[in-house]
Amino acid sequence: xxxxxxxxxxxxxDRDLAxxxxxxxxxxxxxxxxxxxxxxxxxxxxxxxxxxxxxxxxCGAIAANSPICNSLKAHTDRGGYAIGICNxxxxxxxxxxxxxxxxxxxxxxxxCKTVGLKVExxxxxxxxxxxxxxxxxxxxxxxxxxxxxxxxTIAGLQDQDRIVFTYTDNPNGARAxxxxxxxxxxxxxxxxxxxxxxxxxxxxxxxxxxxxRALMGALAPA
Amino acid sequence: MKARVHVMLKNGVLxxxxxxxxxxxxxxxxxxxxxxxxxxxIELDLADGATEADVTAMCEKLLANTxxxxxxxxxx
Numbered sequence: 001x002x003x004x005x006x007x008x009x010x011x012x013x014d015r016d017l018a019x020x021x022x023x024x025x026x027x028x029x030x031x032x033x034x035x036x037x038x039x040x041x042x043x044x045x046x047x048x049x050x051x052x053x054x055x056x057x058x059c060g061a062i063a064a065n066s067p068i069c070n071s072l073k074a075h076t077d078r079g080g081y082a083i084g085i086c087n088x089x090x091x092x093x094x095x096x097x098x099x100x101x102x103x104x105x106x107x108x109x110x111x112c113k114t115v116g117l118k119v120e121x122x123x124x125x126x127x128x129x130x131x132x133x134x135x136x137x138x139x140x141x142x143x144x145x146x147x148x149x150x151x152x153t154i155a156g157l158q159d160q161d162r163i164v165f166t167y168t169d170n171p172n173g174a175r176a177x178x179x180x181x182x183x184x185x186x187x188x189x190x191x192x193x194x195x196x197x198x199x200x201x202x203x204x205x206x207x208x209x210x211x212x213r214a215l216m217g218a219l220a221p222a
Numbered sequence: 223m224k225a226r227v228h229v230m231l232k233n234g235v236l237x238x239x240x241x242x243x244x245x246x247x248x249x250x251x252x253x254x255x256x257x258x259x260x261x262x263x264i265e266l267d268l269a270d271g272a273t274e275a276d277v278t279a280m281c282e283k284l285l286a287n288t289x290x291x292x293x294x295x296x297x298x
Contacts, residue, residue: 058287065284094287101290103231106238148235148290173238 001026001219005046006072008033008063013049013085013196020196021046024212025220033066043219044081045072047088049141049194059102059144060090069095081125081219082188086142089180089190098183098190099157100149102142106173110143114205116168117179117193121161124182125218126189129210135168136207138193140179145192147174147181157181165191223268225277226296229286230261 003026007014018028021044029039033052038045052063063069069091076082076097084092092098105111114137119130130136149157154176157163165180172192180191195208231237237259244258264285266277277295286293 057284061284061287093289099289101287103235103290104238106236108238108242146238173236 001043001216002039002041003028003044003046004031004039004042005029005048006031006033006068007048008050008052008066008091010052010054011048011050011087013087013194014046016194016196017046017048017085020199020208020212023199023209024216026212026216031068033063033068036067036071038068038071038075042075042080044083044215045075047072047082047084047091049086049088052087052091055087055144058090058094060087060092060094063087063091064094073097076183076188079185079187081215083126083215084188084190085194085196086140086145086192089192090144092188092190097188098181099153100147100181102144102192103146103148103173104144105142105146105171107171110141111145111171112139112141113171114139114198115171115179115193117165118168120163120166121182123161124164124186124189125215126182126211127164127214128218129214137198137205138195138208139197139205140171140193141197142172142192145172145174147176147178147192149175154178160184162186164189165193223270223272224298225266225268225272225274227264227266227277227281227285228261228294228296229264229281229291230259230293231290232292235290 162182166177198205198208240258
């Protein structure tokens, strides 16, 4: 599996994500936001967490208009895989690759803690290593993780089984307790929690490992 | 030419910051504040010849996220 991790000014989970991909057996290349092209034959693009462009204007808004994001959009339009975590989810929402937006947390506070996530569907390359209904423990660290979409969009996500993770105890006011969603073709995942921070025994939890291993299983050459 | 862009969360989108301001006003004794919505104002200093359509394009592309925000443009 060939993975690319995009690095924006202010990204701070890019190396963590690369390490998690590598631990699952992927070849990883880092890609600078001013690059115009993704590496050839890349299987999955990681959009990491952090504070791209200082969260100025809106979280992820300036990053979403970086040169590399044109290639990212072309990659996902072709049916390529991508995962956006935390700020990466905000970037994917700002590009329009995923629906909805991430608002300021309802309690207005930045929240950094491990939360319970319910796996709502195992029908994706990201979650086939879990069982629907599993509750896993994954850290969150965000100020703007309050998922919002209009009623029709939420209903569509529900009807198409695209809500992939929900919070067991909603920390941020997200509609329908949404922590992560899939694109229509189920190949793009955006999630606020950080599976790459629960992928090594030294992290204090390894519930995120199954996500990266499942991806490797789905995307490694047969 | 100057343009001033007002960006507000759409009606129906909960504004936690506006709510916090409303509570703070109430705590200070300002009764009768039924609602507060907080937005932002972006001032643009534009080259001569720029049109309202240019500013609208900027809003659609970057300055506002029309999933959650509405905007209005004031020229001059």
